Amino acid sequence: MSRPENQMPAELFYNEDEAKKYTSCSRIIDIQSQMAERALELLNLQEDNCILLDIGCGSGLSGEMISEEGHFWIGMDISRPMLEVAVEREVEGDLYEFDMGQGFSFRAGVFDGAISISALQWLCVAAKKSHNPFKRLLAFFQSLYTSLRTGARAVLQFYPENKDQLEMITNAAMKASFAGSLIVDYPHSAKAKKMYLVLTAGDPGGSYNIVTTTGREREEEDVGNEEEKVAVLKSSSKNIRKIGYERKGKPKVKSREWIEKKKERQKRQGKEVRPTSKYTGRTRSGPHF
Amino acid sequence: MRLLSHNLLMCNVKGCSENNYPLRILVQKSKIIEAELNPDFLRKLVTKLDWKGLHTTLISLDFHKFPEQLAEDDWKNEEFLKELHNVLMQTHIIEGKLVCPNCQREYPIVNGIPNMILKDSELK
Numbered sequence: 001m002s003r004p005e006n007q008m009p010a011e012l013f014y015n016e017d018e019a020k021k022y023t024s025c026s027r028i029i030d031i032q033s034q035m036a037e038r039a040l041e042l043l044n045l046q047e048d049n050c051i052l053l054d055i056g057c058g059s060g061l062s063g064e065m066i067s068e069e070g071h072f073w074i075g076m077d078i079s080r081p082m083l084e085v086a087v088e089r090e091v092e093g094d095l096y097e098f099d100m101g102q103g104f105s106f107r108a109g110v111f112d113g114a115i116s117i118s119a120l121q122w123l124c125v126a127a128k129k130s131h132n133p134f135k136r137l138l139a140f141f142q143s144l145y146t147s148l149r150t151g152a153r154a155v156l157q158f159y160p161e162n163k164d165q166l167e168m169i170t171n172a173a174m175k176a177s178f179a180g181s182l183i184v185d186y187p188h189s190a191k192a193k194k195m196y197l198v199l200t201a202g203d204p205g206g207s208y209n210i211v212t213t214t215g216r217e218r219e220e221e222d223v224g225n226e227e228e229k230v231a232v233l234k235s236s237s238k239n240i241r242k243i244g245y246e247r248k249g250k251p252k253v254k255s256r257e258w259i260e261k262k263k264e265r266q267k268r269q270g271k272e273v274r275p276t277s278k279y280t281g282r283t284r285s286g287p288h289f
Numbered sequence: 290m291r292l293l294s295h296n297l298l299m300c301n302v303k304g305c306s307e308n309n310y311p312l313r314i315l316v317q318k319s320k321i322i323e324a325e326l327n328p329d330f331l332r333k334l335v336t337k338l339d340w341k342g343l344h345t346t347l348i349s350l351d352f353h354k355f356p357e358q359l360a361e362d363d364w365k366n367e368e369f370l371k372e373l374h375n376v377l378m379q380t381h382i383i384e385g386k387l388v389c390p391n392c393q394r395e396y397p398i399v400n401g402i403p404n405m406i407l408k409d410s411e412l413k
Binding site: 074094 | 290291293294297298299300301303309310323324325327329330333337339400401402403404405406407409412
């Protein structure tokens with residue numbers, strides 16, 4: 001199966017049918033949620049009540065994880081059908097239709113951080129004759145750099161097709177004055193391997209390298225009861241997590257407890273919520289993806 | 290689109306760099322959606338908001354309750370925070386247009402989502 005970005009432009013690929021998968025397919029939801037969680041962990045925000053940018057926010061899956069951490073977010077995406085799904089799901093962030101390869105226009109220094117889940121690789125492929133991938137990547141990174149507060153971080157999860165794409169991305173980031181590292185989780189598993197570009201909008205001047213570091217090393221299922229260390233950035237604190245333990249003391253996404261907590265939150269916001277019953281969070285019969 | 294994110298937004302046209310915010314809002318449909326008041330979050334906004342721009346926008350939308358200049362005491366005033374919360378976090382522009390005060394470029398707002406995508410001819 002060929003990669004999506006080699007098939008057609010993002011705004012055509014993420015049509016209404018594709019967008020529906022992001023509400024109904026639990027596998028997709030699971031993977032995206034986990035990556036968003038991991039990105040927020042790597043963002044390592046030291047304060048509450050931040051304003052974050054979600055790049056390629058799509059149907060709002062990653063944005064919901066940001067809301068759960070208590071921050072405000074602004075999401076941007078090129079696909080209107082995906083953004084419409086986010087509106088339907090009543091996500092808490094503000095949504096904007098932008099083509100990130102054109103650059104984007106928020107005032108300087110307004111974001112305390114940024115995340116991106118599975119979006120950046122779309123810039124590596126020219127969807128139109130007029131597209132120069134490196135120029136588009138550069139325009140994106142320059143806008144991102146400007147809109148981040150000094151010292152703020154961006155964590156971008158993406159799927160590079162090959163080493164050339166990876167190099168093009170890191171070169172564009174460095175040209176835009178970013179410093180940082182590339183974290184690779186599960187580097188030995190072709191299926192589980194995930195890459196996160198962790199960038200800091202720091203002081204300009206000087207030369208920067210983007211260093212590759214191994215993040216998580218083993219599949220969670222293999223580890224059993226051992227403690228697992230999470231990759232550490234130079235100055236950030238260590239996060240040690242027990243396997244099988246809930247995410248930072250929170251219930252597992254989509255579990256009954258999680259659903260009940262979400263209902264509580266929505267009730268507090270004054271939204272209409274269906275009453276909880278024995279059917280809440282029940283595993284549905286039917287095809288399991 | 291909330292007025293909070295609108296206050297952070299500028300015109301996206303390349304080369305349009307002066308007097309390119311706040312974008313004028315032409316409202317066709319707006320909605321109040323209640324949200325929990327978070328005073329800590331609002332107070333943190335003092336460094337992010339462009340108050341002059343926000344005040345101009347609020348006047349244009351007929352919200353006259355806000356001072357042209359902010360005093361430190363305002364941020365401790367519960368009434369002020371309540372009103373600010375209402376305009377920044379609870380007021381959503383659902384249908385309308387954003388217009389750049391400099392180049393007059395229009396960005397449509399449909400279903401609460403502004404379309405900021407530029408045509409190829411607008412990219413230098």
